[in-house]
Amino acid sequence: MNRFSFVLRRPIQLIPVLLGIxxxxxxxxxxxxxxxxxxxxxxxxxxxxxxxxxARYGLDQPVPVQYFYxxxxxxxxxxxxxxxxxxxxxxxxxxxxxxxxxxxLYGLVISLLLTFALAVTAARQRGRWIDHLIRLVCVxxxxxxSYFVGLLLIMGFCLRLKIFPVSGYGPTFINNLWHLFLPAxxxxxxxxxxxxxxxxxxxxxxxxxxxxxxxxSRGLPESYIFSRHVFWNSLLPTVNLLGVVVAFLIGGTVVxxxxxxxxxxxxxxxxxVLTHDQFVVQAVALLLAVGVVISNFAVDILTAILDPRVEx
Amino acid sequence: MDRRVFxxxxxxxxxxxxxxxxxxxxxxxxxSKILRMGYGSEVLTLDPxxxxxxxxxxxxxxxYARLLHANPDRTEVGPGLAESWDIADDGKTYTFHLREAxxxxxxxxxxxxxxxxxxxxxxxxxxxxxxxxxxxxRIEAKDAKTVVMTLDRKFTPFLTLTEIWNTGIVPKAAVEKxxxxxxxxxxxxxxxxxxxxxxxxxxxxLGRNEHxxxxxxxxxxxxxxxYVPDDNTRVSMLQAGELDVCLGVPAPRMAELKAAGFRADxxxxxxxxxxxxxxxxxxxxxxxxxxxxxxxxxxxAINAAVTLGLGxxxxxxMSPTLDYFDKSLPVIARDVxxxxxxxxxxxxxxxxxxxxxxxxxxxxxxxxxxxQAQLAEVGITVNIAKIDSTQAWTRLADGEYQAExxxxxxxxxxxxxxxxxCVWGAGDNKxxxxxxxxxxxxxxxxxxxxxxxxxxxxxxxxxxxKIVVDEVAQVALYHPTWLNAYAPSVKGLVLNVGLQFSSIGxxxxx
Numbered sequence: 019m020n021r022f023s024f025v026l027r028r029p030i031q032l033i034p035v036l037l038g039i040x041x042x043x044x045x046x047x048x049x050x051x052x053x054x055x056x057x058x059x060x061x062x063x064x065x066x067x068x069x070x071x072x073a074r075y076g077l078d079q080p081v082p083v084q085y086f087y088x089x090x091x092x093x094x095x096x097x098x099x100x101x102x103x104x105x106x107x108x109x110x111x112x113x114x115x116x117x118x119x120x121x122x123l124y125g126l127v128i129s130l131l132l133t134f135a136l137a138v139t140a141a142r143q144r145g146r147w148i149d150h151l152i153r154l155v156c157v158x159x160x161x162x163x164s165y166f167v168g169l170l171l172i173m174g175f176c177l178r179l180k181i182f183p184v185s186g187y188g189p190t191f192i193n194n195l196w197h198l199f200l201p202a203x204x205x206x207x208x209x210x211x212x213x214x215x216x217x218x219x220x221x222x223x224x225x226x227x228x229x230x231x232x233x234x235s236r237g238l239p240e241s242y243i244f245s246r247h248v249f250w251n252s253l254l255p256t257v258n259l260l261g262v263v264v265a266f267l268i269g270g271t272v273v274x275x276x277x278x279x280x281x282x283x284x285x286x287x288x289x290x291v292l293t294h295d296q297f298v299v300q301a302v303a304l305l306l307a308v309g310v311v312i313s314n315f316a317v318d319i320l321t322a323i324l325d326p327r328v329e330x
Numbered sequence: 331m332d333r334r335v336f337x338x339x340x341x342x343x344x345x346x347x348x349x350x351x352x353x354x355x356x357x358x359x360x361x362s363k364i365l366r367m368g369y370g371s372e373v374l375t376l377d378p379x380x381x382x383x384x385x386x387x388x389x390x391x392x393x394y395a396r397l398l399h400a401n402p403d404r405t406e407v408g409p410g411l412a413e414s415w416d417i418a419d420d421g422k423t424y425t426f427h428l429r430e431a432x433x434x435x436x437x438x439x440x441x442x443x444x445x446x447x448x449x450x451x452x453x454x455x456x457x458x459x460x461x462x463x464x465x466x467x468r469i470e471a472k473d474a475k476t477v478v479m480t481l482d483r484k485f486t487p488f489l490t491l492t493e494i495w496n497t498g499i500v501p502k503a504a505v506e507k508x509x510x511x512x513x514x515x516x517x518x519x520x521x522x523x524x525x526x527x528x529x530x531x532x533x534x535x536l537g538r539n540e541h542x543x544x545x546x547x548x549x550x551x552x553x554x555x556x557y558v559p560d561d562n563t564r565v566s567m568l569q570a571g572e573l574d575v576c577l578g579v580p581a582p583r584m585a586e587l588k589a590a591g592f593r594a595d596x597x598x599x600x601x602x603x604x605x606x607x608x609x610x611x612x613x614x615x616x617x618x619x620x621x622x623x624x625x626x627x628x629x630x631a632i633n634a635a636v637t638l639g640l641g642x643x644x645x646x647x648m649s650p651t652l653d654y655f656d657k658s659l660p661v662i663a664r665d666v667x668x669x670x671x672x673x674x675x676x677x678x679x680x681x682x683x684x685x686x687x688x689x690x691x692x693x694x695x696x697x698x699x700x701x702q703a704q705l706a707e708v709g710i711t712v713n714i715a716k717i718d719s720t721q722a723w724t725r726l727a728d729g730e731y732q733a734e735x736x737x738x739x740x741x742x743x744x745x746x747x748x749x750x751x752c753v754w755g756a757g758d759n760k761x762x763x764x765x766x767x768x769x770x771x772x773x774x775x776x777x778x779x780x781x782x783x784x785x786x787x788x789x790x791x792x793x794x795x796k797i798v799v800d801e802v803a804q805v806a807l808y809h810p811t812w813l814n815a816y817a818p819s820v821k822g823l824v825l826n827v828g829l830q831f832s833s834i835g836x837x838x839x840x
Contacts, residue, residue: 052720056727058374060382061738062751063458064758070455102374103530104511113530169562176570184567185558187532279558279567281532289372289531292690294720 028315035311036304043303044088047296048081054101054294075101088300098297102289107301110286115305117187117198118282121271124198125205126264132206133213133256140214141221142244152214159211164270168204168277175200185279201278205270209263216259220252227251254325261317265310363550363839365820367575368558368567373534376525377514378498379450379457384829387495388577389534389555391830394498395520395543397426397444397477398489400743400832407493411439411520411543412477421484421782428475431543433501434524441471446502448479459496461758462747484780486787487746494741495830522548522835532557547835565815568592574817574839577825580692581638587815596640596811600649600748600827601739603636603693605685605701605805608731610765613683618676620802626669626708627701629661633808636696640813644806646795647752651809651827652745654791659799669708682711686725686734689716694735697807726763737810738762741828745791746779753794753803766803 055072056063072078076087091098097107140152176184188197224230225248233243272284283302290298371385378390399410412426431439448469451457465488468480481488491497504518517525522544523536537552556573558564561580568576569590579587579594587594607614607623614620629643642650645659673679687698695716702712712733717725725731740748750757754775755767771794778790799806812825823837831837 050721051724052718052722053724053727054720056723057720058383059380059456059458061723061727061759061762062382062461064461067456067458067460074456104375104380104514110530172563172566177566180570184563184570184572185556186572276560277563279556279560279563281529281557285531285559292718292720 024318028311032308032311035307039303039307040089040092040300041085043300044085044296045081047294047299050294052294054296057293058101075099088297097301100295100298102293102295102298107297110298111283111301111305114282114286117280118271118275118284120187120194121198121201121205121274121280121282122264122267124195124202125209125267125271125274128202128206129209129213129263129267132210133217136210136214137217137221138244138249140218141225142240144222144225152218156211156215159207162207164204164208164273165277167207168201168274171200171204172277187280187282198278198280201274201280204274204277205267208270209267212263212266213256213259217252217256220255221248224248224252250324254321257317257320257324261314264313264317268306268309362552364552364554365550365575365823365837365839366554366556366573367577368556368564368573369577370557370559370561370564372531372557372559373528373555375514376517376528376534377510378496378500379454379459380510380514381496382459385555385557387829388831389536390495390498391521391832392523392536392553392834393517393519393521393525394495394500395431395439395522396494396497396499397492400493400826400828400830407490410493411444411499412492415489421486421780422481424479424481424488425472426477426479428477429543431520432541433504434519434539434541435501435504436541437501437503437518439499439501439520440474441477442474443502444477444499445469445471446505447499448477448497450500450505451496457496459494462491462494462741462750484782486782487742487744487779490742490744491747523553526552542835544835549836549838553834568815568817571817574820575823576815577812579813579815581636581640581813584638584640584813584815591818592815593818593820594813594815596813597825598651598827599739599810599812599829600651600741600743601737601810602644602647602649602752603641603697603735603737603807603810604644604647605697605807606726606731606734606736606762606764607802607805608729608733608763608765609761609767609803610729611732613676613678613681614732616676616678617801618672619678619681622669622672622676622678622708623705623710624662624802624805625665625672626705626710627662627805627807628664628704629807631664631704632697632700635700636693637808637810641808641810643808645799647798647804647806648745648748648791648795649740649809649827651743652740652748653743654745654788656792656795658792659795662799664704666707673709679709680711682713683732684713684715686715686717686722686731688719688722688735690719691735698735727759729760729763729765736762739829743827746775749775749791749794753798761803764804766798766801768797768801768803771797771803 055068059068059071076084088098100107100110103110136152140149143149172184175182182200183197186197188194230243230248272287275282275284286298287302290302369385373385373389374383375381375386378394395411397410397412398407400407411428411431413429414427416425428441433439452460452463452466465481465483465485466479467482470478472478499520501518505513515528519525519539522539522542524539526537527535533554533556535554538548558567564576565579565583567573584594607620609615633641633643643661645661646656648655685698687694698714702714705712722734726734752762753766754772755761756772774790774794778787781787814825816823819840821838822833823831824833826832
């Protein structure tokens with residue numbers, strides 16, 4: 019199958035995925051006990067007021083009817099009304115999408131830079147102390163929870179050294195590079211050990227392959243063999259792993275956004291789940307699913323570019 | 331350029347940008363005096379009638395003027411938008427005379443606006459907190475500067491109700507033109523600050539209202555009210571200079587902040603933390619059992635563990651900051667033997683109950699675990715159920731619970747509102763959903779609210795407090811304080827017992 023039809027086919031595959039997610043999130047929220055209207059109006063609201071507001075949001079309708087209207091509205095581009103924010107969900111999400119996307123991409127860039135630096139150093143210094151140290155750091159890094167890393171970074175860089183701010187999201191690109199450096203680094207520290215161990219192992223595997231030995235026997239310098247052959251041949255497994263890691267990264271932002279107080283989708287999702295803000299949770303879940311599918315799609319394309327033998 | 335030189339320059343530039351001194355990019359870098367506050371809950375609506383939520387109440391208190399205002403130390407209510415007021419001899423008609431004042435858009439505040447705001451709060455179907463205003467039947471503008479309110483009975487606490495946040499005056503023309511939802515997102519205000527920006531999930535920015543009726547106020551240029559859900563992050567932001575005020579400091583960190591030079595003294599609050607019990611369900615439908623539980627609990631120990639001694643153990647359902655609090659009531663001392671005897675009398679030896687606790691609250695968890703251990707010694711098994719707050723509220727309201735950790739605060743100094751909320755069985759909320767209903771108590775509360783003589787009122791409220799403690803209407807545990815910390819540059823700002831910064835107009839920032 020050619021690449022063009024692959025690109026067309028992918029969005030169509032997305033439809034059943036989104037439908038499935040919408041049904042599951044819808045039913046899960048329906049099954050969770052608790053009345054979101056009561057929580058939002060507070061304990062001092064009268065029963066009459068609660069019934070009035072429930073009817074306004076259509077929450078007094080039977081579940082299948084609610085779902086039918088939900089899907090119908092989604093097709094029209096209306097993702098429903100947030101009970102907590104008393105407004106369209108789309109507006110609530112648009113206001114928070116930029117910090118999350120920025121954070122994920124920034125975290126990805128930092129983790130890739132760290133991954134390459136660590137894996138190349140470890141593989142090229144195989145068996146020496148620096149290799150052992152990097153492996154040790156990677157093992158430790160996998161086990162440390164992000165909120166702990168985040169708090170340590172805040173104590174060190176924000177309170178002691180006063181280099182970075184504790185929180186927030188700035189108005190400009192440069193300002194954001196500064197504000198989101200520590201959160202992105204926290205995400206990077208969470209993801210890098212997984213990628214770096216994988217990449218180091220692949221580097222070493224490739225360095226032992228026949229073609230590398232043949233190169234060496236012809237007297238080619240080690241750095242040349244590594245940068246021209248081994249490096250490129252090793253990328254594929256890590257790129258595939260990256261697809262999985264991006265999903266992990268999207269989940270990781272939930273914690274990091276909370277620790278560094280970033281007004282993003284992660285914060286919104288936690289809030290939505292805790293307050294049963296149904297349409298917000300559904301919309302964010304759908305959006306995150308689209309994010310994961312798109313990242314997998316990008317990985318497939320990248321794989322095909324890196325290795326012409328791969329068929330899409 | 332040589333590649334190495336380029337890479338070194340790029341690395342240096344990147345590092346320089348990343349390490350720009352924090353002060354350069356701060357909100358106050360332009361010299362304006364913006365007070366930055368951090369709070370653990372998010373502002374959801376700026377419409378004063380649509381909420382009973384802490385963050386909304388705090389911000390709306392700074393945005394909307396009310397007819398009367400409490401003085402900063404909250405000993406009495408004094409003139410606000412109403413310069414003076416008359417009460418008819420029968421105590422049923424209140425006439426308010428308005429001063430010359432303007433909204434933040436420069437339009438005059440008229441009696442029409444006041445009547446519109448009050449009618450909306452009292453009679454609009456989605457008004458979240460109309461309950462305290464039940465005796466109020468009619469609100470009308472008599473002329474441009476006079477508002478007349480009519481009650482169906484004599485009701486002494488009425489004047490204190492006129493300072494509750496949801497009576498904030500909104501402009502009739504703007505609300506009608508914009509519609510409720512749009513107004514709630516970008517309102518025209520009547521208080522010391524005007525609305526500038528609402529960033530959902532992040533902050534609300536307020537600026538100086540140049541048209542505010544009090545001369546020379548506010549002294550600061552604005553307020554940035556930031557949503558910082560994580561307690562420790564909020565404290566870190568105060569320490570790093572990113573906040574001037576940190577609201578809701580965890581008790582163990584107060585001493586540390588005080589030692590570091592912040593103003594971190596507990597501020598009195600009208601809050602009561604309690605264990606609500608369902609009087610209409612097993613095993614709490616038996617008075618002896620309720621009393622056994624009450625005597626089995628060590629309130630002093632719970633207060634010490636949860637507030638680290640910054641609060642006070644409860645002797646009454648009313649907070650000591652309310653008028654007519656009965657100081658002569660002792661804190662019930664734990665008496666295991668007496669509790670065991672009462673339990674035996676109730677015939678419920680070996681009984682157990684489920685204690686619901688909000689999954690997100692560390693304080694509730696501490697208190698619940700202590701109650702569990704203390705009642706185990708009495709012979710009562712407590713099964714703690716941690717559930718999310720939405721579910722907890724729903725089960726409470728529907729009466730599908732046995733016991734639940736909870737808290738409530740009172741907006742006014744007058745105890746009528748508090749008691750109608752927590753022990754008045756004839757109310758819509760069935761004594762804060764405990765289903766406690768004592769006809770004598772209900773009558774005494776009504777009688778006290780119609781009494782104008784202070785000494786007589788004090789006696790009636792003392793009588794009510796004694797009955798509800800004896801009958802364990804709810805297990806009041808302790809009265810916490812507001813735990814806030816202020817940067818040394820913040821002067822003259824205090825949070826009053828009713829969760830309002832009444833003093834913010836006069837507060838300054840060095």
